[in-house]
Amino acid sequence: MIHPIRSLVCLALALGASTSLQAQTPDATIARYRDVADQIIRTAQADSSAYDRLGRLVDGFGHRLSGSPSLERAIDWVLAEMTRDGLENPRTEPVMVPHWVRGNESAELISPRRAPLTMLGLGGSVGTPKAGVTAQVLVVSTFEELEARKAEAKGRIVLFDAPFTNYRETVAYRRTGPVAAAKAGAIACLIRSVTPFSIRSAHTGSTRYDSTVTRIPAAALTVEDAMMLHRMQDRGERVVVRLSIGALTLPDAPSRNVMAEIVGRERPDEVVVLGGHIDSWDVGQGAMDDGGGVVAAWEAVRLMRRLGLRPRRTVRVVGWTNEENGTRGGLAYRDARGAEVDRHVLAMESDEGTFAPVGFGFGGGPEGLAIVREVGKLLASIGADSVAEGGGEADIGPLMERGVPGLSLLVDPTRYFWYHHTQGDTLDKLDPAELARCVAAMAVMAYVVADVPEQLPRR
């Protein structure tokens, strides 16, 4: 089922434009994909296998931290299923990944009264001595407040009780809080979980050390507990906490990227790659982050195959490994490609949840943006036709650095950070109909971009 269209670039040139394709968007040309897009959308919505498959992945294997047997078992299963789906060239590619293990961990309020605190060690944290560390807590709201109260931090546990503004801003405390606290002489670092909403839910995630200061143990408290400790300090009470973290960093472990294709009918060496990450944090089920992303991309490609669609270029679905604590999968995918990177036409990832899709974020030039916006229009019937400037996700970042245009699937963002990196990232948070629309959106975008005669301009 092939839809010949005139070359977009030729069309633009014919119209006498070269720098701004937007003014001459090839409406009519891309609009010829309307029927096939509608067929993809209808079929995706009539099919509940994406949600079923995601359920079998996350219920069957649970969470999938890099280095864990459950991740490797899940990858084996994905490979077997991709083969069963009849996708072409199903395979894995080796990736060495960090191997951090949580171990037993706890936090307890010792003064002004004894009470257990709900926590999760931050990914990559060093452990404490077996008996834990016990110290008075200094609660601050910001890096600036720590700087101003530096003299009080020495020998203490510093708690950053930073209210959530947006992820990009607030996650700074998780990423660099432990280094800032160590520089001030603290013996351990706590952060308030990075979330706008909590039911005593601790949120883990990576932290980073640097080589200039001692690596101190680091954990996230719940919003509730962080606020309580802050109130206690504000009342003039002496806040003492015992923190125990049994985490270990073991030697790097073998893992794999898993992938399969529909080989292009005319230009098999040109590739549209789409996917999500198959690893997760070691809490919840990694259903939203990012089981849904992997499955949506995978189902998009399976759907093309089922509809007998073989686009001009190769479409490849990848489950990248180790996005959460290393991005080694995304790096290894690029490094294994060599010159093939230059023949990647588009890299698309879903890693912001598979809630109701609203469209895409595009990381590329204005000409590419104009084309992707035209393709986006084919998704108006499912409300996924908005294409914003700026896009990219961790696993496609290494390709984008080399000039490959990138697309992020954008979805209703309301609740993503409520569940992100918590025990509550489970299948029930997603909706089968919304997931099916994510499949449709990724399938239409990937198919059309893989099929149009001219490739998207590089970044």
Add this chain to the structure above:
Amino acid sequence: MIHPIRSLVCLALALGASTSLQAQTPDATIARYRDVADQIIRTAQADSSAYDRLGRLVDGFGHRLSGSPSLERAIDWVLAEMTRDGLENPRTEPVMVPHWVRGNESAELISPRRAPLTMLGLGGSVGTPKAGVTAQVLVVSTFEELEARKAEAKGRIVLFDAPFTNYRETVAYRRTGPVAAAKAGAIACLIRSVTPFSIRSAHTGSTRYDSTVTRIPAAALTVEDAMMLHRMQDRGERVVVRLSIGALTLPDAPSRNVMAEIVGRERPDEVVVLGGHIDSWDVGQGAMDDGGGVVAAWEAVRLMRRLGLRPRRTVRVVGWTNEENGTRGGLAYRDARGAEVDRHVLAMESDEGTFAPVGFGFGGGPEGLAIVREVGKLLASIGADSVAEGGGEADIGPLMERGVPGLSLLVDPTRYFWYHHTQGDTLDKLDPAELARCVAAMAVMAYVVADVPEQLPRR
């Protein structure tokens, strides 16, 4: 600051009505309380001491299960603070309460894969043997489904995976699920937590045994885990769980109701009583359930005193003990009163959270309802002027059974059951401005009903 008004009943009689006061509501008469009501509302909203006080209660003492030292310490503190407030006749009255202790507990999925399950034993549950009980799980959605599959329940752990419809309906599985499961031959009972929303949050609460069948251990799983086990069963997988509950029921323990008053200036023996329950489940902080209710009622009375308001009748604030697992406080309050129960004009309780108040639910006759609706109109400026037919809470139930009209404070119900009986019932769930409006609503209602010449008709 006294507002003489004509007797409502006399007014009604003068208008020639006796059965339906509603048609001749004494608008003008109750409207004379407009100024004092506005003053109460303004003062409550300008004053943040309710939230501060609630913070000192719940941060200072934590949760407050019947029989726990923290409950008794909290009661001592409330008594001391009521005395410091200058309220009259501050005192406690003895109540013997059930003494159930949770102990260590856990649940683990054994098949089809091993994974910890998040759970809370139900209040009153018996314990398991120390090694726990391990058995195949039979998941059902309803009592009817259990009845239909009774033959499969013998020797198993029955899980009621009942989706939340409304609290009254769904809580039936928590209250009577273990008895139904035991009747079917199950060795333990699990329920899905009674909530419309979860971030892997387990919800505890009382269960009931009966004398005809074995008492089997009972616990709530999270919504997430219950749904996962259900999906596994639906896929034909054999679901095996190990459940361990270390709970014990000890002999009844001494506790107390705590109370204080503003003695009425004309009819001190007639009483408007208002309050909430000072006990809580042994999770979270019991901030929403029901620290906020106790504090709102208490602050309402403190506010009257601060404004120099001494109504015609006595206004008494009570922190009832043991609402959660016995209602012994409400019973003891009534039983200790003797004939004074008949001189209780109104019993008001806040136990549905202290979110944005919308008004009251009234349990009493139509004449009383008409009067309370008039008083409600004085709360229009804070949106708390809706008075619904039907009202009552657990602690005022024993008074209402004896004919005392009852009022429930009604609030925005959106999130109450998200946090109810979980580790997430903490101070931050409440808003200082909303709590202040609850104080205002309770104060205006209590003051006017205590001050009007004629008492509310009895039920």
